[in-house]
Amino acid sequence: MMSLIAEYELSNPILRGTRRALPDLQFQVEDEQLSRSELPKLVFWTTGDERDLERLEDLLADDPTVDDVERLAALGGRRLYRVALTEVGVVGMTYQDAVELGITFLDIRVTGEPMQYRAQVPTREALFAYRERCRDRGLSFRLVGLYEGKAEPTNRYGVTDRQREVLLAALEHGYFDVPRGTTLEELAAELDASGQALSALLRRGQANLLRHTLAADGT
Numbered sequence: 197m198m199s200l201i202a203e204y205e206l207s208n209p210i211l212r213g214t215r216r217a218l219p220d221l222q223f224q225v226e227d228e229q230l231s232r233s234e235l236p237k238l239v240f241w242t243t244g245d246e247r248d249l250e251r252l253e254d255l256l257a258d259d260p261t262v263d264d265v266e267r268l269a270a271l272g273g274r275r276l277y278r279v280a281l282t283e284v285g286v287v288g289m290t291y292q293d294a295v296e297l298g299i300t301f302l303d304i305r306v307t308g309e310p311m312q313y314r315a316q317v318p319t320r321e322a323l324f325a326y327r328e329r330c331r332d333r334g335l336s337f338r339l340v341g342l343y344e345g346k347a348e349p350t351n352r353y354g355v356t357d358r359q360r361e362v363l364l365a366a367l368e369h370g371y372f373d374v375p376r377g378t379t380l381e382e383l384a385a386e387l388d389a390s391g392q393a394l395s396a397l398l399r400r401g402q403a404n405l406l407r408h409t410l411a412a413d414g415t
Contacts, residue, residue: 199316199317199318199344199345200316200317200318200319200320200323200342200343200344200345201302201314201315201316201317201342201343201344201345202313202314202315202316202317202323202339202341202342203312203313203314203339203340203341203342204312204313204315204327204337204338204339204340205310205311205312205313205337205338205340206288206290206310206311206313206330206335206336206337206338207309207310207311207335207336208288208310208311208335209261209284209285209287209288210238210261210281210285210288210289210311211223211256211259211261211262211279211285211306212261212309213255213258213259213260213261214252214255214256214259214262215306215308215309216308216309217251217255218244218248218251218252218255219307219308220244220245220248220307221242221243221244221245221248221249221252221307222242222243222244222305222306222307223240223241223242223305223306223307224240224241224243224303224304224305224306225238225239225240225301225304225305225306226239226240226241226276226380226381226391226395227239227380227391227395228289228291228301229278230289230291230292234280235263235264235280235281235282235286236280236281236285236286236289237278237279237280237281238278238279238281238285238289239268239276239277239278239391240276240277240279241274241275241276241277241391242274242275242277243273243274244273245273246273249273249275252275253265253267256277256279260282260284260285261281261282261284261285261288262279262280262281262282262285263279263280263281263282263285264279264280265277265278265279266278266279269381276381287333287334287335288333288335290326290329290330290333290335293326293329293330294315294326297317297318297322297325297326297329298317298318298322299315299316299317299318299322299323299326300315300316300396300400301313301314301315301396302314302315302316302393302396303393310336310338312340316345320342323339323342327339353404353405353408353409355401355404355405355408356401356404358397359397359400359401359404360401361387362383362387362389362394362397362398362401363398363401363402363405365383365386365387366378366383366398369382369383369386371383380394380395
């Protein structure tokens with residue numbers, strides 16, 4: 197069974213001023229966190245020269261798309277941040293649109309402008325609908341490539357082999373424990389995956405598992 201992999205670019209307002217000021221700094225989105233009661237948050241890694249990294253936090257503090265900044269980790273030439281977005285930044289959060297259309301983000305990378313996305317899409321129609329939603333938000337969408345990728349078969353619980361692998365690894369390493377026994381980044385390194393891809397696999401795997409167990413039970 198084949199699935200579609202789309203590679204595309206979005207001219208996105210999120211961190212645009214910061215990215216333009218530090219064009220050599222690389223950004224990789226790890227997670228997009230939505231909440232009904234709080235401002236949406238973006239978790240991302242930055243990689244680059246130490247001088248650029250030192251300037252970054254001052255620029256983030258003045259960025260019109262950022263309401264609050266939290267540094268989560270610093271590893272050599274890499275730093276992990278979580279930022280709460282302002283209403284200006286929320287315009288660029290297309291995660292909810294993607295979820296509604298069955299699209300899974302596999303990778304989001306940025307060096308300057310625009311943002312580069314790689315995503316698994318169920319159909320061409322879903323991709324075109326997502327493109328229109330981006331344009332409705334005022335985001336310039338450019339499709340770079342669309343090709344077929346091999347989709348993994350599902351087992352009797354409705355999860356793919358890869359989803360089963362990451363769910364069991366997350367359970368074994370204490371990711372679901374309270375407090376957690378491992379972080380998403382540590383688990384991603386263990387499984388040789390990006391944090392964004394692993395997060396998507398966990399969410400999709402848990403949703404499939406619930407649909408084929410509790411939801412299917414009908415009680």
